[in-house]
Amino acid sequence: MASRIRLEEKRILQALEARGVPVVHLDPRRLELTVGGAAGPWSVVLNREISATRARYAALGLEAAGTTVVNSAAATGICGDKWLTSLALHRAGVPSPRTALSLTPEAALDAVHEGGYPVVVKPLSSSWGRRVSLLRDHDAAEAVMEHCAALPAPQAHLIYRQELIDKPGRDIRVVVVDGRAVGAAYRTSESWRTNVARGARTEPCPLTPELAGAAVAAARAVDAVIAGVDVVEDREGRLYVLEVNSGVEFAGLEASHQGRVDVADAIAALVADAHRLASTRTAGGCAPAAPDAAALEGAVR
Structure with missing residues (x-):
């Protein structure tokens, strides 16, 4: 589900096709949701909508009708609000700035x-x-x-x-899929803001146990099975999680690793397993349910 097909969506579609997963493109701008409506024809909806508002409300409506949505409406809502994210990180004991x-x-x-x-x-x-x-x-x-x-x-x-964390001119983007840190990249800039959209350069970052652990803990704190976790390190090397993104952009991270990290395939593997799970439930006479992130993560594994 996406209103814009960017490089990331093209990569995911290619990975799903390579795995033999039947897939259609759903544009949420044309999606009609009704209270008490029946589930759509999709076993799983991968939510890649760029508008945070549409992404959340589409997920809410689809889940209410019994469709599994990844990420869930709850996770999308938390990630789309920095205050809710900070509260969730604090409750989970994930280090973050004051x-x-x-x-x-x-x-x-x-x-x-x-x-x-x-x-x-x-x-x-x-x-x-x-x-x-x-x-x-x-x-x-x-x-x-x-x-x-x-x-x-x-x-x-x-x-x-x-x-403001006194960082060494960079921050770190870690992509987490199904409870596993898939890869990480430094984002370096002359500006204090290190967003790739603002011209920051991406370089491969070693995925240390400490970094991977912080990113996985942050994703779990917001119930996201797919997450882009932004981490900053201070001058002493201490790590702080800034925020968690539910519709993560990963083209720069993949490019920095020159093919050694395949985020799109990790997402496709998660969707493929969720599709098989939902199809099995339907074949057994049960309507497909919309499990929470923890249930989906456990079922996939």
Whole structure:
């Protein structure tokens, strides 16, 4: 399910075809959901919708009708909200930067001025580093808070902030599929923001037990069976999880490993096993259910 077929979706479609999995492209912009509606003709829906809102609500409707969706609506909803993600990481004991939420820009300005600079401010829902600001002084903080207060969306008035980790000019993207860290890549930039969408360079990163463990724990904390986990290291090498992405982009990571890491095939293997599980249930006279991430992960293994 995707409204845009990017390189990642093409790679997944190729991997599914290679495994002999029957697949159709479902565009959520044309998907009609009804309360109490019957399940669609799909045993499993791989949710690759780029719009976080459409991805979540489509998953909710499909699951209500009895269709298995990967990732689940619950995981998509948590990953699509940075505050919910931070709460889930904290509950699971996953190391992450100190984080706070102010319910008005005015309260955030007072808190930042009292707590000191620098501080990073992020919108609750965003991708590719958009509207992420590094506040180094009161003038910058005041300008950003005035801008947020003027935005029409009520959610924009909630100010999510994190401490700035003194990192060595890079962060790390780890892809987790079915409880396993598949690969990792450094994202290096001259800017303090290291998003590939903003021109960051990707280089292969060794997948150490500590890094893999942190990424897998973060994915489990948000109930995601497919996850892109963003990790930052401080100058002493301590690892902190920044956020978890449910519709992970992985083309740069694969390219950095020059064919030695195949994220698309790992995702295709997960979908193929879920398809076989759902088909077996249907053949046995049971309607396909929408298991939670832990149940799906255990069933696949």
